[in-house]
Amino acid sequence: MPLHIIVGAQWGDEGKGRIVDYLASSADYVARFNGGDNAGHTVTIGDHIFKLHLVPSGIIHPQTIAILGNGMVVNPRSLLEEIDTLRQAGVEVTPQRLHLSFGAHLITPAHQALDAALEDARGKGKLGTTGRGIGPAYTDKAARRGLRLGDMLRDDFLTRLGEHILESNLTLGLLGAPELDPSPILDAFRHYVEQLRPYIADTSAELDAALAAGKTVLAEGAQGTLLDIEHGTYPFVTSSFTTAPGALTGLGLGLHTAHGARVIGVAKSFQTRVGSGPFPTEVFGPEAERLRGTGANPWDEFGTTTGRPRRVGWIDTVLLRYAVRLNGLTELVLTKLDILTGLEKLYLCTAYRVGGEVVDTPPFGCNLYACEPVYEELPGWQKDVHAARRWDDLPAEARAYVRRIEEITGIPVRHVSVGPEREQMAGKNNT
Numbered sequence: 239m240p241l242h243i244i245v246g247a248q249w250g251d252e253g254k255g256r257i258v259d260y261l262a263s264s265a266d267y268v269a270r271f272n273g274g275d276n277a278g279h280t281v282t283i284g285d286h287i288f289k290l291h292l293v294p295s296g297i298i299h300p301q302t303i304a305i306l307g308n309g310m311v312v313n314p315r316s317l318l319e320e321i322d323t324l325r326q327a328g329v330e331v332t333p334q335r336l337h338l339s340f341g342a343h344l345i346t347p348a349h350q351a352l353d354a355a356l357e358d359a360r361g362k363g364k365l366g367t368t369g370r371g372i373g374p375a376y377t378d379k380a381a382r383r384g385l386r387l388g389d390m391l392r393d394d395f396l397t398r399l400g401e402h403i404l405e406s407n408l409t410l411g412l413l414g415a416p417e418l419d420p421s422p423i424l425d426a427f428r429h430y431v432e433q434l435r436p437y438i439a440d441t442s443a444e445l446d447a448a449l450a451a452g453k454t455v456l457a458e459g460a461q462g463t464l465l466d467i468e469h470g471t472y473p474f475v476t477s478s479f480t481t482a483p484g485a486l487t488g489l490g491l492g493l494h495t496a497h498g499a500r501v502i503g504v505a506k507s508f509q510t511r512v513g514s515g516p517f518p519t520e521v522f523g524p525e526a527e528r529l530r531g532t533g534a535n536p537w538d539e540f541g542t543t544t545g546r547p548r549r550v551g552w553i554d555t556v557l558l559r560y561a562v563r564l565n566g567l568t569e570l571v572l573t574k575l576d577i578l579t580g581l582e583k584l585y586l587c588t589a590y591r592v593g594g595e596v597v598d599t600p601p602f603g604c605n606l607y608a609c610e611p612v613y614e615e616l617p618g619w620q621k622d623v624h625a626a627r628r629w630d631d632l633p634a635e636a637r638a639y640v641r642r643i644e645e646i647t648g649i650p651v652r653h654v655s656v657g658p659e660r661e662q663m664a665g666k667n668n669t
């Protein structure tokens with residue numbers, strides 16, 4: 239059963255969108271299973287840069303059917319805007335090829351207002367959320383008072399939406415934030431219901447049938463392993479299951495569908511993080527500017543969703559091994575190797591010093607604040623790698639860097655990405 243699960247192996251922005259697009263050329267379905275428009279997945283094709291937030295990145299390949307799974311939280315305004323942008327770029331988006339799970343939860347303006355008010359209330363301890371209403375929408379889901387996409391098909395939907403706004407106003411009031419007027423929100427949602435009605439489907443049954451018929455399904459994760467609500471650097475995490483098992487619950491797939499699945503971890507050749515939270519290998523000053531870039535290139539380390547500069551550092555293989563274990567990764571894809579070109583020395587964190595002890599797994603609860611990285615030093619390379627298309631095209635030092643990551647993680651690196659473009663990939667083999 240060809241289910242391939244693609245997840246971020248770090249703190250998000252590893253280049254998942256670019257890799258899903260690369261792998262989707264032979265896929266029948268591409269399916270997002272978690273998160274919402276906090277995600278920003280970039281796909282570069284020639285001069286065109288697609289920035290996808292809700293729609294799976296594989297939609298750009300015309301033969302695919304795109305699914306938004308039940309594990310997602312969906313802002314209908316963002317979704318309709320994204321559909322428009324895709325259509326303007328010549329991508330066909332119709333109810334025949336975009337299916338939305340009736341079980342996905344809705345994000346409303348109240349969730350966004352609550353996200354902002356809660357961040358304000360946290361003061362110095364703020365999480366640095368994307369402000370998209372993700373946490374409050376998943377809070378309502380867990381509290382069993384959320385509104386689902388399927389609810390938009392019910393006669394009492396607008397009444398329930400109105401109640402949700404009034405209820406949320408009570409909390410906004412407690413937080414000292416302005417209350418929302420339900421009336422324009424109800425008007426906007428009347429329009430969203432009409433627009434989105436034809437797309438709502440039973441995507442769990444559809445995907446199960448597709449897999450049983452031998453179709454290929456790519457499950458596209460959002461965020462990354464270290465932002466997982468269960469296993470990430472809590473509380474500096476997002477509110478969904480970002481790890482591979484989340485693909486099953488988030489798409490409504492049974493364990494039988496995972497038998498023999500490829501679980502592909504996308505990892506950047508260095509480490510980045512947006513928002514607050516521990517980051518043992520973080521670097522600052524000129525070293526950081528070198529890895530981040532100035533913002534002049536579209537791939538420089540500035541958030542796709544919020545434009546915030548990303549924090550940067552050396553690759554952390556302690557956390558990469560943690561990602562291999564938690565996701566059951568069968569392979570890695572390494573992105574942005576080109577960014578390391580020109581550096582004299584490269585540093586891999588292989589262990590932590592914590593309270594006088596050296597450990598090679600993250601401490602209990604992934605509490606990384608007290609972890610001081612232990613580095614291994616490798617020589618860099620000077621030759622431009624953008625044109626590398628085969629493993630052998632890479633400089634010996636680059637191959638040694640990738641080989642070392644394979645040795646430490648115990649799994650193969652199947653592809654090495656050497657630029658943002660679809661074709662800029664040095665494959666280790668053809669799988």
Ligand code: GDP
Nearest residue numbers: 251252253254255279280537574655656657658
């Ligand atoms: P995602 O959230 O995991 O899909 O990643 P983002 O799209 O947020 O961030 C990755 C950025 O790196 C995007 O601007 C991509 O176009 C870019 N990118 C991906 N792979 C490569 C690569 O191998 N080299 C370079 N230079 N840029 C890349």
Ligand code: IMO
Nearest residue numbers: 250251276277278366367368460461476512513
């Ligand atoms: P993609 O899919 C990187 C981070 C936010 C914040 C924390 C919680 O593009 O890799 P939230 O708005 O989810 O409540 O914010 O999670 N975050 C991401 N960081 N890439 C993402 O998505 C992210 N989505 C959320 O910066 O630290």
Ligand code: MG
Nearest residue numbers: 251278279542
């Ligand atoms: Mg991103």
